[in-house]
Amino acid sequence: MIDPKLLRQDPQQIAANLARRGFVFDAERYRGLEERRRSLQARTQDLQNERNVRSKAIGAAKQRGEDIEPLKREVSRIGEELSEAEAILDKIQSGLVGIQLELPNLLHPEVPDGEGEADNPELRRWGGIPAFDFTPRDHVELGTLLGGMDFEAAARIAGSRFVVLSGELARLHRALIQFMLDIHTSEHDYTEVYVPYLVNAAALTGTGQLPKFEEDLFRVEHEPAFYLTPTAEVPVTNLVRERILEEGELPLRMVCHTPCFRSEAGNYGKDTRGMIRQHQFEKVELVQVVRPAESWEALEGLTGHAEVILRRLGLPYRVVSLCAGDIGFSSARTYDLEVWLPAQERFREISSCSNFTDFQARRMKARWRNPETGKPEPVHTLNGSGLAVGRCLVAILENYQQADGRVAVPEALVPYLGGRRLLLG
RNA sequence: GGAGAGGUGGCUGAGCGGUCGAAAGCACCCGACUUGAAAUCGGGUGAGGGCAUGCGCCCUCCGGGGGUUCGAAUCCCUCCCUCUCCGCCA
Numbered sequence: 001m002i003d004p005k006l007l008r009q010d011p012q013q014i015a016a017n018l019a020r021r022g023f024v025f026d027a028e029r030y031r032g033l034e035e036r037r038r039s040l041q042a043r044t045q046d047l048q049n050e051r052n053v054r055s056k057a058i059g060a061a062k063q064r065g066e067d068i069e070p071l072k073r074e075v076s077r078i079g080e081e082l083s084e085a086e087a088i089l090d091k092i093q094s095g096l097v098g099i100q101l102e103l104p105n106l107l108h109p110e111v112p113d114g115e116g117e118a119d120n121p122e123l124r125r126w127g128g129i130p131a132f133d134f135t136p137r138d139h140v141e142l143g144t145l146l147g148g149m150d151f152e153a154a155a156r157i158a159g160s161r162f163v164v165l166s167g168e169l170a171r172l173h174r175a176l177i178q179f180m181l182d183i184h185t186s187e188h189d190y191t192e193v194y195v196p197y198l199v200n201a202a203a204l205t206g207t208g209q210l211p212k213f214e215e216d217l218f219r220v221e222h223e224p225a226f227y228l229t230p231t232a233e234v235p236v237t238n239l240v241r242e243r244i245l246e247e248g249e250l251p252l253r254m255v256c257h258t259p260c261f262r263s264e265a266g267n268y269g270k271d272t273r274g275m276i277r278q279h280q281f282e283k284v285e286l287v288q289v290v291r292p293a294e295s296w297e298a299l300e301g302l303t304g305h306a307e308v309i310l311r312r313l314g315l316p317y318r319v320v321s322l323c324a325g326d327i328g329f330s331s332a333r334t335y336d337l338e339v340w341l342p343a344q345e346r347f348r349e350i351s352s353c354s355n356f357t358d359f360q361a362r363r364m365k366a367r368w369r370n371p372e373t374g375k376p377e378p379v380h381t382l383n384g385s386g387l388a389v390g391r392c393l394v395a396i397l398e399n400y401q402q403a404d405g406r407v408a409v410p411e412a413l414v415p416y417l418g419g420r421r422l423l424l425g
Numbered sequence: 426g427g428a429g430a431g432g433u434g435g436c437u438g439a440g441c442g443g444u445c446g447a448a449a450g451c452a453c454c455c456g457a458c459u460u461g462a463a464a465u466c467g468g469g470u471g472a473g474g475g476c477a478u479g480c481g482c483c484c485u486c487c488g489g490g491g492g493u494u495c496g497a498a499u500c501c502c503u504c505c506c507u508c509u510c511c512g513c514c515a
Contacts, residue, residue: 042476045483045484046483046484048484048485049483049484051496052483054496055443055495056443058443059495063443068495071495075495078495079494079495223504224504365472376472
């Protein structure tokens with residue numbers, strides 16, 4: 001949520017910033033609603049004050065044993081007027097909140113212009129693109145050769161966009177999770193957390209998935225509604241919802257492995273082959289809650305932490321800065337890490353690292369007590385995948401494949417696979 | 426799922442129709458005493474919002490929502506959560 005004070009003071013400038021995303025914010029209409037709210041609120045509060053004062057007088061009169069009936073009738077009349085005013089005010093206020101909840105975050109000035117994925121500038125690159133003296137297979141072929149990657153079985157028990165892994169591949173998958181958690185907890189000072197995989201609507205509203213993106217989520221039949229977590233960002237970031245953190249508690253660094261569930265509605269034709277885009281996948285997520293002054297530095301740090309995983313695994317990647325047209329709803333600035341997939345001969349997203357500034361914090365009412373002002377103020381929140389496990393498995397298979405279809409094990413994972421250096425199938 | 430108890434400020438906890446944003450204690454901050462500290466004493470200390478922006482005035486918030494009433498932390502309905510016992514169960 002954008003600071004309502006900013007929204008009131010300078011709606012034109014906000015409209016200009018959001019326009020870079022292609023978002024149209026009707027500043028005039030907002031200003032009009034805000035004007036009405038303001039005068040109606042003043043009037044409502046006057047009436048409330050009137051009612052309070054007179055009701056107290058009735059109490060006092062009653063104690064003196066006076067006749068209070070005429071007084072009651074009078075206040076009753078005020079009450080009618082008041083509830084009418086309250087009803088209208090309520091409507092206007094929820095209208096304003098509705099607008100506020102659908103406004104995306106303000107962009108950092110350095111977010112590049114652009115309309116889509118193709119316009120994201122590359123910031124840096126790591127690792128050489130592997131040269132094969134044979135035509136590299138894609139991960140589906142490799143999985144078939146090795147055995148242990150079964151899309152048909154998954155389709156029978158669930159449907160499309162699921163996979164069943166078994167044997168060495170299941171173990172490699174688990175090893176990746178373990179490896180990532182170990183690095184982040186022991187080298188990057190993150191605390192591991194375990195959280196619910198079903199979350200409520202309030203949590204999703206806090207991080208920004210709701211109310212706008214309900215169609216991307218799986219809703220569980222339950223009253224009140226539960227949703228399957230689309231990312232650990234939701235439960236983990238919401239750990240600080242409605243809290244006032246003390247200065248000394250910050251920064252918070254948390255790492256969390258969860259499954260993620262996405263409906264992929266609207267992506268019907270996209271990445272239908274293989275494990276790239278699934279309804280269910282595993283992710284190790286990094287979340288930070290920091291002092292506002294430190295969040296930009298924290299974004300660089302967090303991105304670096306995710307990069308370490310790719311480097312240790314020896315996977316070539318590049319870092320791109322998401323452009324104004326491609327960046328997420330809640331984010332002020334996002335770096336994507338893209339790993340090289342030889343079979344596709346292109347880089348594919350494997351991590352997305354964002355600074356949400358105070359946007360999620362306002363929605364969640366997550367604050368800290370700023371020692372300089374003594375007041376509770378919104379914290380800044382960040383997160384990034386560290387990394388997407390399924391895509392990481394895909395990248396390892398494709399980058400470490402041999403002509404015979406066998407796959408070498410990245411050095412860093414060897415201890416996690418019982419000393420095994422080669423996946424044999 | 427059944428029976429019961431409860432959800433109040435950073436924490437503990439009183440209040441059960443009027444003067445209650447709410448006693449008391451703890452914690453925290455300021456001051457006094459002290460060479461300094463501790464102890465003691467005095468004072469202060471919730472969040473959000475509106476008007477004014479000069480000290481200020483006012484509104485809302487006692488788990489969420491709805492209702493009764495001139496007036497609700499207090500009464501009623503409903504939902505959520507916590508605890509105890511029983512049942513079932515990974």
